[in-house]
Amino acid sequence: MPSTAADSANQDLIAIRTFLSESEAEIAKGALDAFGIECTLSHDDCGGQRPHLNMGEGIRLLVRPADAGQAEEVLTPETDHE
Numbered sequence: 001m002p003s004t005a006a007d008s009a010n011q012d013l014i015a016i017r018t019f020l021s022e023s024e025a026e027i028a029k030g031a032l033d034a035f036g037i038e039c040t041l042s043h044d045d046c047g048g049q050r051p052h053l054n055m056g057e058g059i060r061l062l063v064r065p066a067d068a069g070q071a072e073e074v075l076t077p078e079t080d081h082e
Contacts, residue, residue, distance in 0.1 A: 040061075
């Protein structure tokens with residue numbers, strides 16, 4: 001079976017975070033979207049029919065390797081250095 005452009009593009013993505021809840025994953029994705037960092041969520045919950053399946057592997061937040069550093073900065077909270 002020949003690979004498609006979409007398959008090729010997905011192979012270049014890396015997971016930078018894994019979440020157990022869809023809402024947490026969507027919030028993180030929204031933060032990256034707001035900073036112009038292209039990302040996608042990857043999970044297998046049978047089209048939403050079996051959300052408990054996310055408990056095993058979780059919901060992965062995927063970005064391009066070149067964007068991983070900036071994405072980590074966006075998602076990592078700043079700490080007070082007093």
